[in-house]
Amino acid sequence: MDQPVLSWGRTCRYTHEVRSLGRLGQTRTALFAGGKSTIFRGYGRSYGDVALNADGGLCQTRNSDNLLEFDQANGCVKAQSGMSIADLNAITIPAGWIVPVSPGTQFVTLGGAVANDVHGKNHHVDGSFGAHIMALKLIRSDGEELICSREKNMEMFNATISGLGLTGYIAWVALQLKPIASSNMQVETIHYSSLEAFFEISDESMDWPYSAAWVDCFSPLNALGRGIFTRARFLGEGELRAPQQTARLSIYRELPSMLLNKYTISAFNWLYMRRNGAQTLDRVAFHKVFYPLDSIAHWNRIYGRAGFFQHQSIIPMATSAPGVSELLRTIKASGQGSFLAVLKRHGPETSPGLNSFPLQGISLALDFPNRGAKTLKLLQALDDIAVAYGGRMYPAKDATMSPETYQSGYPNWTRLEALRDPNINSSFWRRVTQQND
Amino acid sequence: MTDTDQAATKTLVVLGATSGIAHAYLRLIATKHPERRIILVARDMDRLDLVRQDIAARRQGDVTTIAAEIGKPSAITSIMSQIVDAVETIDECLLAYGALGEQTALQKDPATLEALLNTNFVSACLWLEALAAQFESQASGHAVVIGSVAGDRGRQSNYMYGATKAGLERLCEGMAHRFASARDIHVTCIKPGLVDTAMTAHLQPSGLLWAKPERVASDIYRAVRRKRVRIYTPGFWRLILLIVRTLPVPIFHKTRL
Numbered sequence: 001m002d003q004p005v006l007s008w009g010r011t012c013r014y015t016h017e018v019r020s021l022g023r024l025g026q027t028r029t030a031l032f033a034g035g036k037s038t039i040f041r042g043y044g045r046s047y048g049d050v051a052l053n054a055d056g057g058l059c060q061t062r063n064s065d066n067l068l069e070f071d072q073a074n075g076c077v078k079a080q081s082g083m084s085i086a087d088l089n090a091i092t093i094p095a096g097w098i099v100p101v102s103p104g105t106q107f108v109t110l111g112g113a114v115a116n117d118v119h120g121k122n123h124h125v126d127g128s129f130g131a132h133i134m135a136l137k138l139i140r141s142d143g144e145e146l147i148c149s150r151e152k153n154m155e156m157f158n159a160t161i162s163g164l165g166l167t168g169y170i171a172w173v174a175l176q177l178k179p180i181a182s183s184n185m186q187v188e189t190i191h192y193s194s195l196e197a198f199f200e201i202s203d204e205s206m207d208w209p210y211s212a213a214w215v216d217c218f219s220p221l222n223a224l225g226r227g228i229f230t231r232a233r234f235l236g237e238g239e240l241r242a243p244q245q246t247a248r249l250s251i252y253r254e255l256p257s258m259l260l261n262k263y264t265i266s267a268f269n270w271l272y273m274r275r276n277g278a279q280t281l282d283r284v285a286f287h288k289v290f291y292p293l294d295s296i297a298h299w300n301r302i303y304g305r306a307g308f309f310q311h312q313s314i315i316p317m318a319t320s321a322p323g324v325s326e327l328l329r330t331i332k333a334s335g336q337g338s339f340l341a342v343l344k345r346h347g348p349e350t351s352p353g354l355n356s357f358p359l360q361g362i363s364l365a366l367d368f369p370n371r372g373a374k375t376l377k378l379l380q381a382l383d384d385i386a387v388a389y390g391g392r393m394y395p396a397k398d399a400t401m402s403p404e405t406y407q408s409g410y411p412n413w414t415r416l417e418a419l420r421d422p423n424i425n426s427s428f429w430r431r432v433t434q435q436n437d
Numbered sequence: 438m439t440d441t442d443q444a445a446t447k448t449l450v451v452l453g454a455t456s457g458i459a460h461a462y463l464r465l466i467a468t469k470h471p472e473r474r475i476i477l478v479a480r481d482m483d484r485l486d487l488v489r490q491d492i493a494a495r496r497q498g499d500v501t502t503i504a505a506e507i508g509k510p511s512a513i514t515s516i517m518s519q520i521v522d523a524v525e526t527i528d529e530c531l532l533a534y535g536a537l538g539e540q541t542a543l544q545k546d547p548a549t550l551e552a553l554l555n556t557n558f559v560s561a562c563l564w565l566e567a568l569a570a571q572f573e574s575q576a577s578g579h580a581v582v583i584g585s586v587a588g589d590r591g592r593q594s595n596y597m598y599g600a601t602k603a604g605l606e607r608l609c610e611g612m613a614h615r616f617a618s619a620r621d622i623h624v625t626c627i628k629p630g631l632v633d634t635a636m637t638a639h640l641q642p643s644g645l646l647w648a649k650p651e652r653v654a655s656d657i658y659r660a661v662r663r664k665r666v667r668i669y670t671p672g673f674w675r676l677i678l679l680i681v682r683t684l685p686v687p688i689f690h691k692t693r694l
Contacts, residue, residue, distance in 0.1 A: 001641065022635040024455055024484040066491035091468075091495060 005058055008300055009047040010254075010307030011370055011399050014054035014427060021064045021082065031059060031169045032141040037425035040165050042082060042109030047310045048399030049427035050116065050164050056425060059169075062109055067091060068172055075177035076134065081111030081170040093242035097177035098286070100132040106291050111170045116396040117162035117353040121210040121232070121290070123346045128358050130161035130351030132176050138168040141423035145171075150352060159419045162353030164395060166420040166429060182238030185210070185289050187281045188231050191273070195225030195325055202345040205231045210289065212344045216269040217328065217337040217366060218262065224328050227343065228273070232289050235282075243287065250297035254305045260338065260369050268339045303369045308338075309399055311382050312357075312365035314346060315391035320362040323389030327364055327382055334378045341366035354412045357394040365397065376400060395428060406432035448474040448524045452507050452564060453534025455484040457634025458583060461650035462531060462657050463488065467496035469658070476501045476524055478516065479534070480508070507534055508556035513563045521571065529579045529661065530568055532561060535601075537636050543597040550597065557601035562608055565624075569612060577621035581661055582609050584626045586669065589678040592694045606667070613666045625660050626667045629653050630674040 006013050019033060032038055039053035040061050052058070064082035071077070075097040079088060085099050086106040092098065103118040112118075114136060119128040126132075135149040138160060146168070148157035160167045188208075192201055198213055205211050208231035215227040293299050300308070315323035324343070331337050342365045346358045368375050383393060383405045392409025393401050407413055417433060429435070449466060451459050454477035466473060475492060479485040482504040493500045501523055506512045520527065538553040565580060572578030587595055588603035609626035616622040633642040634650050648671050656670035669675040681694070 020638065022638065023457060023460060024487050024635070066487055067494040068490050070494045070497070072497060 005041075005044070005052060007048050007052060007307075007399060008045050009309055009370075009399055010300055010303070010305075011309060012049045012052055012054075012427065014049075014052050016053060016056065016058035018058050018060065020060040023063045023065065031139060032423050033057065033059075037423055038141075039424060039426045040111065040115075040169055042112040043084060043107045045103075045105055045108050045112070046116065047397045048395075049431065050395050050398075050429075051112070052427045053425060054427045061111055061169075064171075065109075069174075070095075072097070075179060076174065077177055078135075078172055078174040079110060080172050081114070081136075082109050084109055085113065090242040090244065092177055093180070093183050094240050096179055096181065096240055098180050098183075100176065100178040101126055101129040102290055104291065105294050106287070107294065110173045110175070111165070114161055114170055114173055115163060115165040116394075117351055117356040117358075118396070119346070119358045121212045121344065123344065123358055124206065124211070125209050125347060126178070127347065127350035128353070128356055130353040130356060132178075133157075133161060134174040134176055136160060136173045137171040139171050140168040141421050154352075156419060158352045158354045159416050161351060162356040163416055163419075164355075164426065164429065166416060166424050166426065168421045168424070180234045180240070182235040183241050183286050184235050184238050184283045185232045185286055186235060187284045187289055188279070189281075190229045190231075190278045191227075192229055193223050193226045195321065195328070198225055198227070198229065198343060199321065201229045205229070209233050212342055214272070215328070215341040215343050215364075215366075216273055217331050217341045218266045218269055219332075221329070221332070224325060224332070225343070226273070227341075230289075232284070234286070238283070241285070243285065249295065251299055251301040254301045254303075256304055260303060262335045262337075265337065265339050272339070303367070306370040306372075308370055309368045309375060309379055310365060310397040311368065311379055312363060312394040312397040313382065313386035313391050314357060314359055314361050314363040314394070315386060315389045316359060316361040319389040319391075323385065323391060324362050324364055326385050326389075330378070330381055330385060331366070334374070334381075336368050336371065336375060336378055338367040338369065355410045355416055357392065357396075359392075361391070363394075365394075395432075398428070401432065403432050403434045448476070448526055448528045450476045450478065450520055450524070450527050450530040452478050452530065452532045454488050454502075455479040455481060456533045456535075456583075457636065457650040458629065458632060458653050458657075459531060459533035460488055460491075461654035462533075463492045464495060465651075465654045465658055467492050471496040471498060474501075474524060476503065476520060478503045478505060478507055478520065480504065480506055507564075508536075508560045510555055510559045510563055513560060513567060517564075517567045517571075526575050527568065527571055527578055529581065531581045531583075531657075532564055533583045535561075535583065535636075536598075538595070538598050540593075540595045540597060553597060554601060557598070558604050561605055565608060565612060569615075569622075572616075572622045573619075576619070579623040579625065579661060579664070580609075580612070581625045581627060581657065584609070584628045584667075586628050586630045586674045586678050588628070590681050590689075594694060610666065623664045625665055627653070627657050627660060628667065628669045628674065630669070630671065630677070 003018050004013050005016050036057045038057035040059050041051040061082040064080045066080045069078040072095045085102050101120045113129045117128045117130040138146045146153050211231040213227045213229040219226045344363050348360045379400050485502050489500045489502045505516045535557045543550045568580050584606045585602040587599040588606050606626050609624050613624040631647045633647050653670045660668040
């Protein structure tokens, strides 16, 4: 049935012919019904249009969430692609295993994690999600069913990881989990006063498996990049608990967009910077470290009716210092930005994904309330800076990049296009490859 | 995590294991009571096998499956003996299968109507009497039956379905009365409202009245532990149905409920 579907950033609202998979037994006709193209969608946490397919078919996968195998001795798990990271963690953590790589929300499906080859705070040691996939099953619209791994159907395996869901329906994913002795973490927070200091602390923190920094994007120019660095590691012993994380607060409807402006955000940042200085917390539940925003349901509504954009770019290590500096200067000069800005050092990419976002370097992510043309202009400027320094943008976060920006960052896109299922397409893909269908 | 409640049952038989509510209940049991013996019975072998795989992986233990025509009255005696052969005692049995039917088709086609009555009511009566006999011989057992709020008042939109569920509820009620003095034999009728499962997928589930099967499953879990005779799930349906039942006929007949 035709209905509008929104992106997480709430800037894309397109009409789709929406279908949902059931929990048991999907036929190929349910996956690829009708003559229109289809995109598969999980929890819809992509900020832009990678999981949208304007005027086409959209198949919701999250009911297809059965656990197929769980080897507790070795931490190997096989689950249908609609299972969320939250649900998988709830099953495996009591047995001492955790999903090896998780983005900033656990309300994403395994299929989405594969398709976007997501990364987490541990990228510098563990790589992205794709590095931990042992095998996956792909169902193509012509009825072909492929088991793909590093050994079998390798080309399709590599294209599917970071393949934005375009290579076929991902029926299940087999993962190697990460052992943990406790679900609690030791967490250190360190205030730092400049971009140079961020690089120094990042260097010192390489043996901390989880790290990222919150950045004050309205800092004075002489303290550009200042913020709070957080690093964490799992405790060596203790309880193994995956509490059902229920939102303590829900944003019931869109807030007035005037609420978030340069002045309120500067005030927030000023207060935030004045929290306790360097501190060590010895026992923090993992979900409070990994998923702080998951405690507020529908937090994307705080940006008001116009929604928001996210910029996430990554710049290779060699050019990262001047590149990130220029990004931050440009953001500051624009007077736009938000209180959610994150800097993260990434390690060498170990995922086989053909078009994965991460590379060894520094990524910057931040939200911009949608203020129309001036926001689009700023995003374009930031894209250009990232590209000029040899970087690229993250499709899962993007709603605006140009075909040139995308294609320069992902030279392997043509190989993905060649392997794309002819009956799958997305608004994102049409946009960055300039197709008109 | 596993609670040590003495009354926690040992063997769980689920009739209609591929139903959305049954599957959610099984996931809950797999987490809370991984030690239980589980027997799943359903008609469709492929779907049943997927439930088996999911539950077996979650509880880290085997699950027995029996693919059989559970809704066919003449088949019940032999399926029941298959189950008893497999487990000896049945501590808890969830009767979760049923069909929604399509009211206008049921009005027009006697064969469709007969099939619905057999599935939702006739076979269920036979199952419950077979279980009652088994429980009496064991001197224990708990039958948990999925009814529906639709059984509370006949409405033009689905009175055939409603009538089968109303009949089922009366049966549960009577059987609970029959076993009132038997300390360890219980009958519980679960009355869900609108639940977002495969059965209702064509109704476009969305809005405040719709519940997830997980919610219903946790209400069932609590009702079983408390040995309730009947529950509405989610609980607010109790109030809604109170209103629907007490509407005077002249007013009720003006609605298109």
